[in-house]
Amino acid sequence: MNWEYVQPVAIRFGCGVRKEIKTAAGTLHCRKGLLVSDPFFVKNGLAERIVEESEGMLGGIFGEISPNPDVEEADACAKKIREQGYDFVAALGGGSALDCAKAAASICFTDDSIRKYHGTGKKLPKEHLPLIAIPTTAGTGSEVTCVSVLTDHGNGKKTPIVSENFYPAFALIDPELTYSMPSKVTASTGIDVLCHALEGFWSKGHQPVCDALALHSCKLVFAYLGRACKNGSDAEAREKMAEASVIAGMAFTLPKTTAPHACSFPLTNLYHIPHGEACGLTLDYFTRINAGAENGRLETFAKEAGFESAGHLADAIDALKKETGLRRDLKDLHLGKSQIEELVRISRHPNLYHNPVEVTDEMLHEMYRLLA
Numbered sequence: 532m533n534w535e536y537v538q539p540v541a542i543r544f545g546c547g548v549r550k551e552i553k554t555a556a557g558t559l560h561c562r563k564g565l566l567v568s569d570p571f572f573v574k575n576g577l578a579e580r581i582v583e584e585s586e587g588m589l590g591g592i593f594g595e596i597s598p599n600p601d602v603e604e605a606d607a608c609a610k611k612i613r614e615q616g617y618d619f620v621a622a623l624g625g626g627s628a629l630d631c632a633k634a635a636a637s638i639c640f641t642d643d644s645i646r647k648y649h650g651t652g653k654k655l656p657k658e659h660l661p662l663i664a665i666p667t668t669a670g671t672g673s674e675v676t677c678v679s680v681l682t683d684h685g686n687g688k689k690t691p692i693v694s695e696n697f698y699p700a701f702a703l704i705d706p707e708l709t710y711s712m713p714s715k716v717t718a719s720t721g722i723d724v725l726c727h728a729l730e731g732f733w734s735k736g737h738q739p740v741c742d743a744l745a746l747h748s749c750k751l752v753f754a755y756l757g758r759a760c761k762n763g764s765d766a767e768a769r770e771k772m773a774e775a776s777v778i779a780g781m782a783f784t785l786p787k788t789t790a791p792h793a794c795s796f797p798l799t800n801l802y803h804i805p806h807g808e809a810c811g812l813t814l815d816y817f818t819r820i821n822a823g824a825e826n827g828r829l830e831t832f833a834k835e836a837g838f839e840s841a842g843h844l845a846d847a848i849d850a851l852k853k854e855t856g857l858r859r860d861l862k863d864l865h866l867g868k869s870q871i872e873e874l875v876r877i878s879r880h881p882n883l884y885h886n887p888v889e890v891t892d893e894m895l896h897e898m899y900r901l902l903a
């Protein structure tokens with residue numbers, strides 16, 4: 532088996548590392564940055580405090596970002612960077628803020644809209660601004676991935692753009708920033724971590740380094756997500772979930788995500804189910820489907836993670852969703868036949884083809900019928 536592993540992001544992890552923006556920017560020989568912030572931190576004043584603490588290194592804030600950010604938000608952010616002549620970008624927030632900043636930092640030397648690169652396969656221009664990523668969810672792992680997921684709400688398209696440009700120069704991972712997540716956001720972003728770990732492991736593009744990262748991260752989620760949801764100030768649980776998140780990010784960015792992420796895109800677009808919760812909805816189903824793939828390597832993984840079998844791992848995923856209050860079906864949506872057909876059709880996203888077992892329309896029909 533031939534494989535390759537790269538991870539170009541400098542990672543600083545620990546309580547208080549959010550204060551290291553100035554040092555990180557100095558290392559990059561940068562002088563004037565834009566803070567791209569989740570609106571939650573604009574409202575609670577942390578964004579402003581971070582600008583003050585940067586002692587002049589950060590010169591402004593861009594906070595117009597929605598969950599599942601729109602291509603137009605990335606374009607507006609790029610416009611601000613262009614007009615003000617910033618030479619780096621710092622992003623504070625969950626995957627939405629980080630992904631918006633990644634896209635903006637990549638198109639700000641051009642007059643292009645990010646639409647030109649969204650689901651088109653067109654390569655982004657090489658020149659881009661360096662990014663310092665400061666995640667506040669545990670989470671997407673976007674701080675170490677080469678992925679930016681944007682939505683074009685105008686045409687209903689949500690899709691990842693993949694580019695080497697998107698690797699941040701620095702990831703400052705400060706578990707304290709996740710304390711303010713409400714239990715519901717903790718649960719949804721936390722199950723996303725488990726999806727990244729398992730999907731990175733069973734993806735057709737799997738490889739040994741990512742396998743090891745996936746196992747470590749998977750064990751952490753089962754040990755700590757329930758605790759973090761129950762008590763948001765449980766420092767150990769928050770720290771371990773932040774660790775699980777960044778490590779799962781490294782576990783999937785090269786192998787790529789698979790069927791649960793492919794199915795999440797229509798669930799989020801059409802029914803506004805948050806990203807992680809939408810991915811987690813089908814994770815146990817695909818764990819059972821994928822159990823027999825590639826000589827049962829998922830069976831071995833499940834045993835190493837402390838379960839009797841892949842089937843028991845799937846049961847534990849369902850139990851974790853129940854414990855953390857995540858949705859386990861779609862019954863409240865009262866979906867009809869044509870809506871199920873639409874879900875099946877839009878689930879046929881490119882990521883589906885990274886799944887180790889071929890996912891047929893019949894399987895998707897059966898799965899959505901069971902969930903509905």
Ligand SMILES: NC(=O)c1ccc[n+]([C@@H]2O[C@H](COP(=O)([O-])OP(=O)(O)OC[C@H]3O[C@@H](n4cnc5c(N)ncnc54)[C@H](O)[C@@H]3O)[C@@H](O)[C@H]2O)c1
Binds near residue numbers: 570
């Ligand atoms: N780039 C990648 O590698 C990658 C991987 C997976 C998913 N994604 C994408 O990332 C997005 C989801 O990101 P996310 O799950 O981190 O959620 P998010 O960034 O959309 O945030 C979810 C909600 O939580 C709030 N929030 C964030 N941090 C908070 C905190 N510490 N305290 C209180 N509230 C907080 C936000 O304001 C928002 O309302 C989706 O678009 C998804 O497709 C990207």
Ligand SMILES: [Zn+2]
Binds near residue numbers: 671723726792806810
């Ligand atoms: Zn995800």
